[in-house]
Amino acid sequence: MLNLDDVLSVAPDVLSRQSGEEVVVVLLGKGRFFVLNRTGAAVFRMMDGQMTLREIAAALNQEYRVPPERAEQDVLALARKLLERGAIIKKEA
Amino acid sequence: MERALGWTLDIGGIPLALEGPAFWVEPFARAWERWGGATPVWRVGLEPDAGLPPSSASLFAARPRFADGHVLLRAPGFAGEIVPQKGWACLRAHPGAGLEDIACFVRTVFALCAFEQGAILFHAAGVVHREVAWAFFGNSGSGKTTLVSLSRGKVVLSDDLLLLRRGQDGWMAWTTPFSRYRGDRLFAPLRALLRLMKAPEDRLERMSPGTALGELVANSPVVNADPVRLPALFARWEEIRARVPVCALLFRKTDAFWGVIDAKFG
Numbered sequence: 001m002l003n004l005d006d007v008l009s010v011a012p013d014v015l016s017r018q019s020g021e022e023v024v025v026v027l028l029g030k031g032r033f034f035v036l037n038r039t040g041a042a043v044f045r046m047m048d049g050q051m052t053l054r055e056i057a058a059a060l061n062q063e064y065r066v067p068p069e070r071a072e073q074d075v076l077a078l079a080r081k082l083l084e085r086g087a088i089i090k091k092e093a
Numbered sequence: 094m095e096r097a098l099g100w101t102l103d104i105g106g107i108p109l110a111l112e113g114p115a116f117w118v119e120p121f122a123r124a125w126e127r128w129g130g131a132t133p134v135w136r137v138g139l140e141p142d143a144g145l146p147p148s149s150a151s152l153f154a155a156r157p158r159f160a161d162g163h164v165l166l167r168a169p170g171f172a173g174e175i176v177p178q179k180g181w182a183c184l185r186a187h188p189g190a191g192l193e194d195i196a197c198f199v200r201t202v203f204a205l206c207a208f209e210q211g212a213i214l215f216h217a218a219g220v221v222h223r224e225v226a227w228a229f230f231g232n233s234g235s236g237k238t239t240l241v242s243l244s245r246g247k248v249v250l251s252d253d254l255l256l257l258r259r260g261q262d263g264w265m266a267w268t269t270p271f272s273r274y275r276g277d278r279l280f281a282p283l284r285a286l287l288r289l290m291k292a293p294e295d296r297l298e299r300m301s302p303g304t305a306l307g308e309l310v311a312n313s314p315v316v317n318a319d320p321v322r323l324p325a326l327f328a329r330w331e332e333i334r335a336r337v338p339v340c341a342l343l344f345r346k347t348d349a350f351w352g353v354i355d356a357k358f359g
């Protein structure tokens with residue numbers, strides 16, 4: 001289960017490419033891809049193995065003026081989806 | 094002793110020599126006769142190996158593994174290796190291996206060879222209409238074969254795999270022998286890339302740049318699984334996309350979609 005103090009990073013067999021405002025994420029091991037919109041792309045870029053999800057939500061709030069509570073909910077929801085798809089991995093404490 | 098044979102497969106000016114026992118090479122030389130070529134760029138050795146177990150699964154299901162510049166394709170009864178830097182590939186297979194599996198290996202080698210030559214093997218059907226090529230892409234089940242069967246009277250380039258290669262005046266779509274339609278060896282200027290979607294109406298729909306790029310990469314077999322080549326694959330598709338429109342084609346089981354295409358592209 002993820003929480004806002006978790007730190008995530010991109011999985012090793014994942015490659016991404018910026019295309020306009022979107023990001024295409026390719027899961028090499030699974031032969032699948034998905035596309036993230038502008039804010040999804042920003043969140044994905046911040047999953048660098050350093051920032052907690054709370055810090056990412058705060059940055060989203062600053063950069064895109066998303067209300068703090070909504071930002072936290074959105075970041076958590078996206079992180080869960082990406083984790084489920086195998087695009088990111090959780091950094092163990 | 095079975096005599097060995099060499100035969101050169103040439104798709105879109107990209108030649109590949111098949112070398113091995115006659116019982117494996119000859120059927121391809123016959124079935125793909127129109128794609129016979131001359132001086133090969135790459136060599137593909139086919140070696141029967143009775144020491145391998147009889148194949149229990151199709152090579153088609155095997156995913157290529159990329160490591161240290163080599164590509165390995167392994168399945169029970171098969172041991173394939175491709176070394177792009179040397180333009181060399183070899184498939185050792187149990188002597189009872191089927192031609193479909195050998196063809197699968199040849200397709201895999203060709204996908205890499207084509208990419209190294211600046212081209213792309215594209216999982217798409219191709220139809221010539223008004224003297225230009227229309228590439229219809231999508232996963233299995235998206236309607237490629239249906240669309241081809243609805244395009245009566247038009248020249249079909251392929252119902253499954255096209256070769257896209259830069260020509261003097263832009264990107265061209267070439268026939269490949271990797272499909273049920275094996276007509277003449279032809280090519281035509283690429284006019285549009287259309288993502289197929291079966292629907293109760295005929296309509297063209299915009300695709301976002303990211304979705305279009307993702308779908309095009311997803312339909313670039315073999316190369317899209319290689320972490321080293323993937324950035325170049327993205328770049329190549331972006332180059333094509335800058336010149337050739339990409340959109341989704343929603344279509345019914347009639348040929349009315351050609352009217353929609355004509356209305357949009359003239």
